[in-house]
Amino acid sequence: MQRDILIIGCGIFGAAIAWSLGRRGLGQRVLIVDRQPAASGATSRAAGLVTQVRADPALQALAGETLVAIELLKTHFGEDVGCHHVGALHIGPLAQQTALAHMLAVCTAAGIRGQWLDKAQVLAQSPWLDPEAFDVAAYFPDECFVDPYLLSSAYLRGAQQMGARLRLDTRVAHIQHKAGAVTGVVLEDDTVLPVRTVVNAAGAWSNLLSVPLGLPLPMAPVRSQYWITERSSEFTPDGPIVFMSDIRAYARSEVGALLFGARESAPAVAHPQALPENLQGFVFDAADPDGWGNLSDAFGSLSRYCPALERMGIAHYITGPSNYTPDGQPIVGASQSIRGLLVASGCNGSGITYSAGVGRLIAELVCGDVPFVDASRLDPARALQIDPFDPDFLQTCAHARATKSTG
Ligand SMILES: Cc1cc2nc3c(=O)[nH]c(=O)nc-3n(C[C@H](O)[C@H](O)[C@H](O)COP(=O)(O)OP(=O)(O)OC[C@H]3O[C@@H](n4cnc5c(N)ncnc54)[C@H](O)[C@@H]3O)c2cc1C
Numbered sequence: 001m002q003r004d005i006l007i008i009g010c011g012i013f014g015a016a017i018a019w020s021l022g023r024r025g026l027g028q029r030v031l032i033v034d035r036q037p038a039a040s041g042a043t044s045r046a047a048g049l050v051t052q053v054r055a056d057p058a059l060q061a062l063a064g065e066t067l068v069a070i071e072l073l074k075t076h077f078g079e080d081v082g083c084h085h086v087g088a089l090h091i092g093p094l095a096q097q098t099a100l101a102h103m104l105a106v107c108t109a110a111g112i113r114g115q116w117l118d119k120a121q122v123l124a125q126s127p128w129l130d131p132e133a134f135d136v137a138a139y140f141p142d143e144c145f146v147d148p149y150l151l152s153s154a155y156l157r158g159a160q161q162m163g164a165r166l167r168l169d170t171r172v173a174h175i176q177h178k179a180g181a182v183t184g185v186v187l188e189d190d191t192v193l194p195v196r197t198v199v200n201a202a203g204a205w206s207n208l209l210s211v212p213l214g215l216p217l218p219m220a221p222v223r224s225q226y227w228i229t230e231r232s233s234e235f236t237p238d239g240p241i242v243f244m245s246d247i248r249a250y251a252r253s254e255v256g257a258l259l260f261g262a263r264e265s266a267p268a269v270a271h272p273q274a275l276p277e278n279l280q281g282f283v284f285d286a287a288d289p290d291g292w293g294n295l296s297d298a299f300g301s302l303s304r305y306c307p308a309l310e311r312m313g314i315a316h317y318i319t320g321p322s323n324y325t326p327d328g329q330p331i332v333g334a335s336q337s338i339r340g341l342l343v344a345s346g347c348n349g350s351g352i353t354y355s356a357g358v359g360r361l362i363a364e365l366v367c368g369d370v371p372f373v374d375a376s377r378l379d380p381a382r383a384l385q386i387d388p389f390d391p392d393f394l395q396t397c398a399h400a401r402a403t404k405s406t407g
Contacts, residue, residue: 003031003165005366006193008172008186009177009201010034010208011043012351013146015155016069016359017199022162024363030164031193032156033185035171035277039152041203042351043237045279045320046148047226047259050240050353051088051254053107053114053140055405058109058373059350060332062357065372069155071294075162079154082147082307085253088241089122091134091305096246107140126239128258133305134244143241145235145252148352155355171277173343177211182340197340199362203402204321206331207272207388210380213338217331218383219346220397221275221321223268223284224273225393226261228254228316231326234308245405257315258306262298270390270400271373279320290317324350324397328404332358332378334365342366343380349401 003019007014010032021030050070054065073079090100102115117137122129125139160166169189172310175198184194200206204221210216229235233256241252251260268284276282283289295314303309323346331346342365344358351358357373364371386393 003029005029005031005197006195006201007032008185008199009041009203010038010156010166011032011041011201011203012039012155012355013203013347013358014199014201015039015152017201017344017362018066018159018164019155019209020359020363021366022159022164022358024367026366027163028190031167031195032159032164033170033172034169035222037168038156038166039149042280042320042322042347043152044149045318046352047261048116048145048148048352049250050146051101051142051143051350052240053088053090053110054063054107055103058375059111059378062354065357065360066353067144068131070144070151073154074384076224077154077158079157081151084146084238085144085252086140086238086240087139087180088143088243088402089117089137089139090243090245091122091129092244092246094135095314098135100136102292104138108288110375112140113142114124114138125236126242126297127236128306128308130305130307131230139200139240145241146352151355155257155359156320158190171311172209174212177213177338177341180337180339182338185212185384195256197342197366199342199344201344203345204270204275205324206323210343211230213341213389215335215341215380216384216386216388217326217343217345217380218386218388219323219331220388220394221272222324222398222401223319224261224349225317225319227261227291227295228318229258229309229312229316230315231256244305247298247305249298249302249305251306257403258301261301262294264294264297265402267398267401269394270301271394275321284319290320303308322351322401323347324349324401326396326400327377328400329377330354330358331380332361333375336381348404
């Protein structure tokens with residue numbers, strides 16, 4: 001059978017899209033290509049948080065699909081994606097009470113469980129927190145974290161079982177179109193793969209394929225990063241994820257250690273054309289390759305919440321690109337000017353969380369079904385006037401990461 005649906009990129013978005021297409025009986029028509037090993041881009045670097053607690057209903061719904069998919073992969077496909085159903089605490093000073101109350105109300109209305117906890121209840125779950133550092137705490141029991149590589153691999157295996165084919169070492173040079181419709185993709189050796197539908201899921205590199213088509217995607221690859229401490233008995237193995245939004249930080253357990261991230265006030269951003277194909281060894285900021293500068297800026301506030309950090313060594317530093325958009329919305333949808341062209345990108349640091357929702361949405365658009373969420377704000381063509389390679393625009397995207405809210 002002719003494979004007429006081509007997905008460019010086998011990160012978690014590409015894999016989830018293939019899986020969703022397979023579930024709609026289109027697996028035999030799907031070819032996924034990647035120039036690198038599967039899930040070796042941003043996906044393998046993620047902290048793996050899957051968080052449905054958000055103010056925006058469409059984003060809640062995308063995340064909710066992933067929670068459903070994790071269960072389905074386990075029960076129907078026997079896949080263990082390293083899911084830890086630990087829940088999430090959102091804690092902060094009294095000044096955060098109104099915002100937290102709002103989030104609780106929004107989530108409860110959407111059927112997402114949540115409740116206030118007092119300090120004793122918080123400390124019973126997360127004894128490493130200093131009770132003097134926070135006044136209010138809301139707990140959402142259904143939040144979890146996964147192994148992003150395992151989740152991506154599980155989508156991919158499921159897709160392959162349903163007929164999708166993966167082709168690695170395959171670099172798409174550009175997407176071809178004629179008379180307003182996709183006709184195929186051209187590989188770097190000039191081979192043409194004729195297809196009628198192309199999904200650009202090329203992660204931080206999506207704009208390199210999209211801009212030449214007159215479809216600039218409003219996003220830029222901004223540095224995401226986190227650190228993992230040495231192991232210590234002070235950290236409960238399956239304590240909840242903890243969000244400390246007043247200091248733009250989060251933490252979760254990681255096999256006896258603490259994994260924590262802190263968003264900088266001025267994050268480093270890469271020019272998409274300067275991003276190597278293989279991220280191994282890539283540094284965003286030569287002056288601060290290991291993020292020590294950012295860590296020392298954040299350290300005072302982090303150790304206020306977690307005094308144990310003062311005496312703890314850092315065992316690992318993980319960094320990679322996340323595509324931030326000025327409006328905080330992902331970029332998922334079909335081009336209106338080139339039939340058969342779809343985009344799934346602009347993850348805003350939440351691509352693991354959104355993965356199954358993005359997969360479902362793209363599959364519905366390919367099938368011509370009514371989308372399960374209002375996708376109007378995710379439209380790839382929502383900012384055709386921008387130049388995604390302009391240095392000022394890159395800074396706008398970096399600022400979007402610095403100022404994003406937890407939810
Ligand atoms: C440090 C860090 C922590 C994070 N933590 C979280 C988290 O806790 N929770 C969460 O939800 N998200 C998190 N994220 C974000 C998450 O990792 C991303 O949103 C997600 O991995 C994006 O997946 P993707 O498939 O779009 O991109 P990628 O995984 O980068 O995949 C894109 C693929 O496209 C391929 N490609 C590109 N161009 C071409 C071409 N021309 N031809 C062929 N192949 C091509 C690449 O080789 C690559 O494999 C984090 C990100 C980072 C960096």
